[in-house]
Amino acid sequence: MATLQDVMRDKIPAWRDEIRGILKNNGSKVISEVTVQQAYGGMRGVKGMICDTSVVEPDKGLIIRGRPLLEIKHLWPEEIFYLLLTGEEPDDAAKADLQKQYDKRAGVPDYVWDVLKAMPEDSHPMCMFNTAILVMERESAFRKRYDEGMTKGDYWEPALEDGLQVLAKLPGIAAGVYRLRYKKGGLIPWTNGLDWGANYVKMLGIDDADGTFAELMRLYLNFHSDHEGGNVSANTCHTVGSALSDMYYAVSAGLNGLAGPLHGLANQECLGWILETMKKFGGAPTEAQLRDFAFETLRSGKVIPGYGHAVLRVTDPRYAGFLEFGRKHIADDPVFLTVSRVFDVVPKVLEEYSEERVKAGKNPIANCWPNVDAGSGSLLYHYGLTEFPYYTVLFSVSRAMGMVAQLVLNRAMGTALTRPKSVSTRWIKGQVKG
Numbered sequence: 001m002a003t004l005q006d007v008m009r010d011k012i013p014a015w016r017d018e019i020r021g022i023l024k025n026n027g028s029k030v031i032s033e034v035t036v037q038q039a040y041g042g043m044r045g046v047k048g049m050i051c052d053t054s055v056v057e058p059d060k061g062l063i064i065r066g067r068p069l070l071e072i073k074h075l076w077p078e079e080i081f082y083l084l085l086t087g088e089e090p091d092d093a094a095k096a097d098l099q100k101q102y103d104k105r106a107g108v109p110d111y112v113w114d115v116l117k118a119m120p121e122d123s124h125p126m127c128m129f130n131t132a133i134l135v136m137e138r139e140s141a142f143r144k145r146y147d148e149g150m151t152k153g154d155y156w157e158p159a160l161e162d163g164l165q166v167l168a169k170l171p172g173i174a175a176g177v178y179r180l181r182y183k184k185g186g187l188i189p190w191t192n193g194l195d196w197g198a199n200y201v202k203m204l205g206i207d208d209a210d211g212t213f214a215e216l217m218r219l220y221l222n223f224h225s226d227h228e229g230g231n232v233s234a235n236t237c238h239t240v241g242s243a244l245s246d247m248y249y250a251v252s253a254g255l256n257g258l259a260g261p262l263h264g265l266a267n268q269e270c271l272g273w274i275l276e277t278m279k280k281f282g283g284a285p286t287e288a289q290l291r292d293f294a295f296e297t298l299r300s301g302k303v304i305p306g307y308g309h310a311v312l313r314v315t316d317p318r319y320a321g322f323l324e325f326g327r328k329h330i331a332d333d334p335v336f337l338t339v340s341r342v343f344d345v346v347p348k349v350l351e352e353y354s355e356e357r358v359k360a361g362k363n364p365i366a367n368c369w370p371n372v373d374a375g376s377g378s379l380l381y382h383y384g385l386t387e388f389p390y391y392t393v394l395f396s397v398s399r400a401m402g403m404v405a406q407l408v409l410n411r412a413m414g415t416a417l418t419r420p421k422s423v424s425t426r427w428i429k430g431q432v433k434g
């Protein structure tokens with residue numbers, strides 16, 4: 001049986017040759033140009049980096065290694081990680097081997113808990129989670145090997161070892177953050193032989209007698225794993241990693257970006273907004289009440305969390321997948337009902353509001369449809385995970401798979417130090433004169 005490491009060792013030389021060939025024969029071809037609007041507008045749409053794990057098509061959504069997400073929604077997180085990294089699904093033996101590799105590495109050092117327990121009680125769960133990853137940096141195999149002197153061609157192997165260490169420990173750390181932060185009692189250890197998603201549920205300590213929460217968790221961890229390379233968290237991980245900072249530095253940095261309200265924190269904000277409407281209207285609001293509340297939110301200068309996207313121009317397939325799960329398992333839950341009613345109302349409200357904005361000389365809202373964060377919270381809430389400031393930690397456990405896979409591939413391909421050129425407003429003024 002070939003391990004994940006064997007498969008990577010086998011594939012990497014051909015990938016390197018392919019890139020060398022592309023650069024040799026087509027290195028000077030132009031693939032993108034940049035407008036002044038893009039330079040001031042967060043580089044939206046500028047093609048300036050490579051990511052081979054996944055792409056996001058504006059009209060289709062996430063495609064992992066050529067596979068549209070909804071076609072691979074049955075895969076478990078272990079299989080998704082393997083797919084991200086190698087481009088192929090593992091067979092049963094390779095999947096079992098990866099699970100055993102996690103079993104071996106899942107122990108969390110005691111000093112992590114000492115650090116977390118020393119943090120102020122009101123620390124945000126994301127700050128606790130990212131601190132835990134960063135404090136483990138002393139464990140980095142990459143840094144040790146680099147300090148000893150290793151050749152560039154070998155970088156990917158200790159990077160993968162660091163990645164497996166991080167991924168194996170994240171469910172335990174995330175569950176520990178939950179139990180410490182919300183005073184749920186003692187820590188629950190990792191169970192050997194149990195899969196990554198079910199282990200996470202078990203360590204959270206939330207009752208799951210029929211296994212449906214573990215089923216949701218696997219879906220959740222699958223759906224959030226990767227979203228190409230340019231989003232804030234992946235791009236940050238990439239940039240920090242490009243300085244040869246190790247996996248612990250790079251993943252923690254990327255997740256600090258995920259903690260922002262315009263990115264991963266939106267899923268905490270979404271459920272907050274849903275619960276606020278329910279509180280205001282004493283239960284699941286009617287469509288008319290929702291419409292009024294949505295306009296009230298927008299006119300007070302706030303965004304409607306969970307709607308809009310920098311790249312997507314259709315309903316996020318990840319939202320569609322969660323909606324399907326909710327309709328199958330918790331159709332009558334009032335929070336879920338509100339989420340699905342919001343879907344019937346808010347896109348139209350955003351379209352009308354976008355027209356108002358344009359008349360007032362502002363940018364239109366490019367996408368009025370729900371993104372991944374619009375629905376997932378209501379499902380977690382139903383299964384008893386009601387502390388919604390914690391939701392971005394769940395997102396992070398999953399997104400770490402994409403970050404690890406991207407960074408290992410970057411190490412394998414010898415991706416260059418990130419260093420785009422910035423220009424000053426003075427330079428722009430000179431450039432556009434006349």
Ligand code: HAX
Binds near residue numbers: 298
């Ligand atoms: N509510 C109100 N206004 C919105 C909006 C929303 N849901 N979505 C976009 N807009 C506004 C933008 O704030 C922007 O306004 P200004 O020009 O005044 O700054 C204008 O519409 C144009 O924005 P855009 O071109 O459509 O979209 P951007 O690429 O600038 O922003 C965002 C994309 C996701 C940040 C944006 O849609 C947003 O803030 N949505 C709500 C927060 C959210 O759901 N974030 C999670 C996104 C998915 C993700 O990364 N998850 O991790």
